[in-house]
Amino acid sequence: MVARHVSKMGGSFEEAKDIFQDALVVYYEKVQVSGLKLKYQEKAYLFGIAKYLWIKRYQENDKHVTLDSLVLIFNKEIDLADTGYEEVSSWKLMHLLEQAGQKCMQLLSAFYYEKLDMETLAGRFGFSGARSATAQKFKCLEKVKETVKAKSLKYEDIIE
Amino acid sequence: MIEHYLLSDGKDGERFLFEAKMILQPELKQQVYWQNKTYQVVRDYGRKQLKNEINNIHETLFNTAEHQSFRQKVMRLFRK
Numbered sequence: 527m528v529a530r531h532v533s534k535m536g537g538s539f540e541e542a543k544d545i546f547q548d549a550l551v552v553y554y555e556k557v558q559v560s561g562l563k564l565k566y567q568e569k570a571y572l573f574g575i576a577k578y579l580w581i582k583r584y585q586e587n588d589k590h591v592t593l594d595s596l597v598l599i600f601n602k603e604i605d606l607a608d609t610g611y612e613e614v615s616s617w618k619l620m621h622l623l624e625q626a627g628q629k630c631m632q633l634l635s636a637f638y639y640e641k642l643d644m645e646t647l648a649g650r651f652g653f654s655g656a657r658s659a660t661a662q663k664f665k666c667l668e669k670v671k672e673t674v675k676a677k678s679l680k681y682e683d684i685i686e
Numbered sequence: 687m688i689e690h691y692l693l694s695d696g697k698d699g700e701r702f703l704f705e706a707k708m709i710l711q712p713e714l715k716q717q718v719y720w721q722n723k724t725y726q727v728v729r730d731y732g733r734k735q736l737k738n739e740i741n742n743i744h745e746t747l748f749n750t751a752e753h754q755s756f757r758q759k760v761m762r763l764f765r766k
Contacts, residue, residue, distance in 0.1 A: 529760050539764045547740050551733060620730055631731050638725060639732025671724040678723065 528576040549576040630666035
């Protein structure tokens with residue numbers, strides 16, 4: 527459905543792929559964050575998002591629209607994520623964290639991104655229970671925060 | 687707590703109080719800044735993982751023999 531639409535609008539296979547994959551991510555995050563109650567079929571939402579993404583991309587003269595600006599538009603409330611995402615350093619930073627703190631990043635993302643509860647988290651990561659998962663999550667957050675801080679300070683002279 | 691402030695969207699009194707505290711304590715404001723940045727990094731990481739998973743599915747769909755008819759159906763749409 528998405529592919530057909532993009533093709534009809536003159537887009538390529540690659541573009542359709544991008545649009546569809548981004549739509550999946552936006553949809554996932556929306557459902558995850560707001561617990562969006564579905565009144566229609568999933569594919570109707572996906573198609574709606576994809577159509578929107580396509581228009582957006584088209585309007586901005588093929589300039590690639592970041593997922594962030596989209597999620598922002600989809601969120602009515604203020605998104606906390608809107609500051610500094612475009613900084614080049616954040617990708618460097620992530621690369622570093624992927625190398626150094628894989629385990630912690632997986633744990634944190636399972637909690638904050640996938641929104642798993644502590645019981646499930648404990649099961650997945652092999653902790654004895656929710657309590658020790660909570661403790662570990664806290665440790666990881668502190669550790670990653672320190673890394674973020676240390677590495678960012680090299681790039682930024684002034685902190686707002 | 688910082689996490690509560692950053693991750694809940696309520697506009698309650700607690701929130702207001704916290705914002706007032708941030709004005710009074712610059713170091714608290716900095717902590718909030720770093721914590722928020724950390725959440726962003728975690729979210730970007732999660733997003734990247736998800737995109738990887740999606741892309742793996744894409745690869746399976748478009749590059750294995752058993753899904754060939756699907757692939758052909760899609761590719762036909764782009765043949766001009």
